[in-house]
Amino acid sequence: ELAALRPSADFDPTADDYEKAIKVCNKLLNLDAHDATAYHCKIVAMVQAGKFQDCIKQLENNKFDLDLQFEDAYCHYRLNDPLKAMKILDGVINPQVKHNELRAQVLYRLEQYENCFTVYRDIIRSSDDKYETERKTNLSAVTAQLA
Amino acid sequence: KPLFYDVALYHVEMPSLDHKL
Ligand SMILES: [K+]
Numbered sequence: 001e002l003a004a005l006r007p008s009a010d011f012d013p014t015a016d017d018y019e020k021a022i023k024v025c026n027k028l029l030n031l032d033a034h035d036a037t038a039y040h041c042k043i044v045a046m047v048q049a050g051k052f053q054d055c056i057k058q059l060e061n062n063k064f065d066l067d068l069q070f071e072d073a074y075c076h077y078r079l080n081d082p083l084k085a086m087k088i089l090d091g092v093i094n095p096q097v098k099h100n101e102l103r104a105q106v107l108y109r110l111e112q113y114e115n116c117f118t119v120y121r122d123i124i125r126s127s128d129d130k131y132e133t134e135r136k137t138n139l140s141a142v143t144a145q146l147a
Numbered sequence: 148k149p150l151f152y153d154v155a156l157y158h159v160e161m162p163s164l165d166h167k168l
Pocket residue numbers: 105108109151
């Protein structure tokens with residue numbers, strides 16, 4: 001059943017697909033409460049389905065050895081609590097691109113445009129992925145606020 | 148309001164399931 005959750009190039013899941021994925025993960029967790037992958041998939045599906053409050057509740061009971069600080073911070077960001085999101089991001093020991101990406105968005109929400117600009121400049125310099133165009137658009141938005 | 152993408156959402160990704168399949 002987990003194979004259905006496997007992403008493929010032509011698969012563009014809807015919120016409904018993620019609702020189904022949550023159900024599959026719940027089934028798997030009922031069979032094996034220690035299934036860390038099912039738990040991880042459930043958290044991702046909850047975020048993608050927009051169930052941010054429920055997701056934070058789930059993460060409070062994270063018994064697994066999984067680093068889900070990014071997902072936790074993202075939920076707080078979407079629930080319009082950028083300060084809490086920032087607090088979680090500040091606690092990340094080895095931040096990756098995704099953490100800095102979210103930090104930039106949190107700084108934008110906090111209207112800290114100069115810091116936001118610096119984070120985007122660093123991400124754009126150091127990253128080479130399929131989101132370069134979106135980042136440059138975001139950087140333009142930040143620059144417009146600085147002008 | 149200027150266009151601003153939620154790129155962080157794209158980083159919320161399913162874990163690798165290869166070891167499970
Ligand atoms: K935003």
